[in-house]
Amino acid sequence: MVTSEPERELLVATIAVTQAYRFAIDPTPQQADALRSHIGGTRFAYNALLGLVKANWDENRAKKEVGIEVTIDDYLATRQFDLQKLWYERRDVLAPWWSENGVSTYNYACLNLSKAFANWRSGKCKFPSFKQRGGRASVSFMSGAVRLADSHHVRICRIGEIKTYESMRKLNRHLDRGTGRIMAATLCSNGARFFISFTVEVQRTIPGTRPPERVIGIDVGLTTLYTGATPDGKQVLHVENPRHVVAAERKLAHVQRIASRRQGPRKGVAPPNRWKKANARVQKVHAGVATSRRNLIHETTTMLAKNYDLIVVEDLNVAGMVKNHSLAKHISDAAWREFTRQLDYKTKWYGSTLVKVDRFYPSSKICASCGTAKAKLSLATRTYACEHCGHTIGRDLNAAINLARQGLAGTSSVTGRGAKVRPKHQQLDAKAHPDEASTKALITIGV
Ligand SMILES: [Zn+2]
Known part of the structure; x- marks a missing residue:
């Protein structure tokens, strides 16, 4: 032993790290309907706003072609705030049911669409496309709209208390002690199951190397x-490699083979049921x-x-x-x-x-x-x-x-x-996965 214990204890740093906690949730059928409604509402708002912007731009282009003057004010803007404003103006006509879901449902769509436009402008991505039904989908809630009721229940505004499959004890303890703060909560679905993931800023005490x-x-x-x-x-x-994982991997290969043989969706035709079923099986495994x-x-x-x-x-x-x-x-x-x-x-x-x-x-x-x-x-x-x-x-x-x-x-x-x-001293870099461990700041180091 070279370094004695007390010496080790002195080398302590407290840092704020952003950590992700993800839990599978077990909603009642009614809650599942409400969750699907929120996710669907986000998709609807995204597609509706994208449609409005596209139509507006097309119209301006057509006007220009025939020689009508078009000013910058004629264009619909695509910052989050602009899209939100547009949604407020049109929601009663476009989606009379909008009040069934929380406000963040639509704000999240505006945020995502504005990001998609920004990515397109910077050349990172293609022009935004309409979101398809099914597959991966998510909706984010404002931090105030979601909280932990206890270690096994999460409370979402307008939806109520939903049971989680696993215990959220560790996260709950951080929140109770004040060493953790929920920054954002996102609900996502892979088509078969729902998950809630929290982005949490956690104060971690880390020892020196x-x-x-x-x-x-x-x-x-x-x-x-x-x-x-x-x-x-x-x-x-x-x-x-645990036996159940080996078995599941073999099963995965099997169901993937089946899915690959199914006739996929064609343009203008509803996706075949056999294809959908085979893909759902793949997702599940x-x-x-x-x-x-x-x-x-x-x-x-x-x-x-x-x-x-x-x-x-x-x-x-x-x-x-x-x-x-x-x-x-x-x-x-x-x-x-x-x-x-x-x-x-x-x-x-x-x-x-x-x-x-x-x-x-x-x-x-x-x-x-x-x-x-x-x-x-x-x-x-x-x-x-x-x-x-x-x-x-x-x-x-x-x-x-x-x-x-x-x-x-x-x-x-x-x-x-x-x-x-x-x-x-610790070399702290933020190269880790942004969701799980981006090291934010080095606050204190005792020597
Ligand atoms: Zn040898």
Whole structure:
């Protein structure tokens, strides 16, 4: 032990991070109708306003063509405020039922449409198009319109108390203690289920970076998801792809195959029911697989960030990799990206360090025992057998050990093991996913 406990305690920073909390909700049939009405109202307002703007612009163009003078005042403007004003003027005619839904339903549509126009103007996107019924849809509520009734119920203005599937205990505790503030709440639906997600500003107390005493290298695999080892060659982590996830993934491939064979919608014809049904099935299995995998990744990354000081992973450059069309590979790449993304911000929260080793470092080709490197090692070879020293070891474990050593070697020049370590301050950057962990400000650091 180099750093004593009290010294560690001193290095504490409080930062405000924006975190997203997402919960599946279980509305009653009446509530589900009301939720659908809000989502549909948003879509209606979006399409109606887009139609008005388009018609107005077309009319102006036609006038210009025949030589009628058109001034800037003849054009409908597309800032959020302008669109809101336009909606207030026309809503009684366009949507006599508008008062059935909350005001934010329509304001959200105006906001989205103005954003779509702004993106089009800056050349980022195509001209806004009309939103289709079905598929992904969402509506945002003003922060005052949604609050937690308790750990299992969310109260939405005009809709009432809706039960959540999971406990919102952690979020509730933040709100109770005053360390969290709801910035926005968004309701979304994937066609089968409803979710509510909160954007919350949370005050997090984060410790200073710990010296690298507990080091782990992690290798990703297809059958064994994560294999972790220490630099001295001990395996300390083994995460198997859970059986239910494997089964669900197989089922996903199956239903996707069915959906791909269905005749899709054609112009002017209502989408075929068999196509809709097949796609709904895909959605459902997809959502289940995604949830299980996300939970597993969250559990693993939290455990790692809390229990290790230095976590070494391979920097997987997905774009630069050879295209591999297998579904399993595709899924594992996505999972790996999510894994490193979570580690990136969680290591900052818990005072550990994440090191990404260059992807050209041949972690799986080097012998962990004698250090000689093989020229070639096919992906199918699951056991590493060294021709030089005769050492045999599991491929993933071998790679994990090498990663741990490489990561430690890379940091030892800064913070040597056994030396008097001066812990560095957290490097806080906002590169993490904006929804989950954009670090806003560094408020206090005690030394
Ligand atoms: Zn060897």
